Amino acid sequence: MNAALQKCQKIWTDVQIATLEPQVNAPYGLLSQYSLGVKHGKIEFITPSQQLDLTGFQGEIINGQGKTLTPGLIDSHTHLIYAGQRSAEFTQRLQGLTYEEIARNGGGILSTVTATRAVAEEELVEQGRPRIEALINEGVTTLEIKSGYGLTLKDELKMLRAAKQLAAGYPLRLRTTLLAAHAIPPEYQNSPDAYIELICKEMIPQVAAEGLADAVDIFCEKIAFSAAQSEQIFSAAKDAGLGIKVHTEQLSNSHGAELAASYSAWSVDHLEYLDEAGIIALQKSGTVATLLPGAFYFLGETKKPPVELLRQYQVPIALASDLNPGSCPLASLRLMLNMGCVLFGLTPEEALSGVTRNGAAALGIKKTTGTLSVGKAADMLLWDIADPAQLAYQFGENSLQQRIFAGEITHG
Ligand code: NIG
Ligand code: FE
Numbered sequence: 482m483n484a485a486l487q488k489c490q491k492i493w494t495d496v497q498i499a500t501l502e503p504q505v506n507a508p509y510g511l512l513s514q515y516s517l518g519v520k521h522g523k524i525e526f527i528t529p530s531q532q533l534d535l536t537g538f539q540g541e542i543i544n545g546q547g548k549t550l551t552p553g554l555i556d557s558h559t560h561l562i563y564a565g566q567r568s569a570e571f572t573q574r575l576q577g578l579t580y581e582e583i584a585r586n587g588g589g590i591l592s593t594v595t596a597t598r599a600v601a602e603e604e605l606v607e608q609g610r611p612r613i614e615a616l617i618n619e620g621v622t623t624l625e626i627k628s629g630y631g632l633t634l635k636d637e638l639k640m641l642r643a644a645k646q647l648a649a650g651y652p653l654r655l656r657t658t659l660l661a662a663h664a665i666p667p668e669y670q671n672s673p674d675a676y677i678e679l680i681c682k683e684m685i686p687q688v689a690a691e692g693l694a695d696a697v698d699i700f701c702e703k704i705a706f707s708a709a710q711s712e713q714i715f716s717a718a719k720d721a722g723l724g725i726k727v728h729t730e731q732l733s734n735s736h737g738a739e740l741a742a743s744y745s746a747w748s749v750d751h752l753e754y755l756d757e758a759g760i761i762a763l764q765k766s767g768t769v770a771t772l773l774p775g776a777f778y779f780l781g782e783t784k785k786p787p788v789e790l791l792r793q794y795q796v797p798i799a800l801a802s803d804l805n806p807g808s809c810p811l812a813s814l815r816l817m818l819n820m821g822c823v824l825f826g827l828t829p830e831e832a833l834s835g836v837t838r839n840g841a842a843a844l845g846i847k848k849t850t851g852t853l854s855v856g857k858a859a860d861m862l863l864w865d866i867a868d869p870a871q872l873a874y875q876f877g878e879n880s881l882q883q884r885i886f887a888g889e890i891t892h893g
Pocket of ligand 1: 560589590593700776806807809
């Protein structure tokens with residue numbers, strides 16, 4: 482028995498591994514009849530089962546019985562921390578009002594801001610619990626949570642702390658994002674530039690100093706902030722050493738993607754109205770295009786993101802839930818795999834790459850997670866399926882057999 486194997490704590494034998502590694506030259510980076518060993522939370526080896534000699538191995542052996550192992554799912558865009566709910570707005574939309582009209586009437590994001598400001602950090606943690614558990618139970622091992630319903634220094638910090646406190650209770654990797662520029666707060670309706678200045682001069686530096694966020698995001702859209710205001714935020718985020726993300730081209734083409742790409746953004750998100758110039762900019766900067774089919778579906782949108790052009794320019798595509806009370810109260814990344822294929826025309830392989838490898842890139846952590854390869858985190862899911870496409874094809878019947886986080890079996 483070789484030394485690498487001897488040092489492992491656990492070995493999964495006889496698994497079909499969907500590595501999602503581009504250098505494995507097969508769909509899904511698939512390796513059949515392989516074994517995988519884990520040491521100190523990381524993948525120590527991946528080897529054909531027939532080459533494995535387990536004589537004398539002291540650790541735990543898990544017989545995979547030919548089942549499929551994939552990377553843990555990564556939900557790279559959520560607004561999971563908030564108070565209250567917006568079913569009244571849903572009812573209004575069904576009667577004919579648009580998302581934009583509701584926002585312009587002071588509802589929408591701002592109604593969740595009122596509810597979120599009114600509660601303490603502990604309450605935000607408790608309200609987020611069923612949502613985070615829903616994602617974890619279906620296989621999410623890395624999750625991003627944004628602020629953006631506080632819109633004051635105190636309330637944005639409260640949201641980020643609540644996100645950290647909530648996630649600390651679960652076997653999960655958390656990335657947090659400051660989205661103070663989500664909407665113009667009521668106090669600044671007549672002076673949005675003063676609010677941008679507050680974000681740049683006070684919020685971003687403090688959040689960075691306290692290590693409360695990994696990235697900064699902004700809603701660049703005609704009902705929110707302009708490209709010029711977005712640029713100030715990107716520049717402040719860059720100075721603070723934080724990653725850059727943007728909600729853009731959701732309701733119109735604001736050219737936020739192109740601008741974000743010029744700041745080497747990690748991701749640009751939504752993108753229904755993205756044009757070819759924007760896509761070329763993304764290709765140059767290596768920025769991930771994050772598609773959010775749940776929001777598209779829930780708002781009854783008809784303009785689809787330019788998937789074919791993204792493919793043509795080989796822009797990495799991530800897929801995320803956008804879980805939030807207004808445009809996507811759907812706490813399921815599995816559902817997004819199906820929607821990504823049915824609504825946007827992604828292939829099941831593109832969809833799965835979007836919630837693994839490209840999700841990791843959208844969060845600036847592609848070196849440590851997102852695919853199954855030696856040295857990466859042993860965040861893995863064992864599924865009772867024969868074809869990885871089943872993850873996008875089926876919904877509702879639970880084929881998840883084991884959820885493994887940092888080498889430990891947390892479910893199953
Ligand atoms: O990603 N686009 C802006 N923000 C959210 C919606 C937030 C809300 O309506 O509460 C989104 O769709
Ligand atoms: Fe969002």
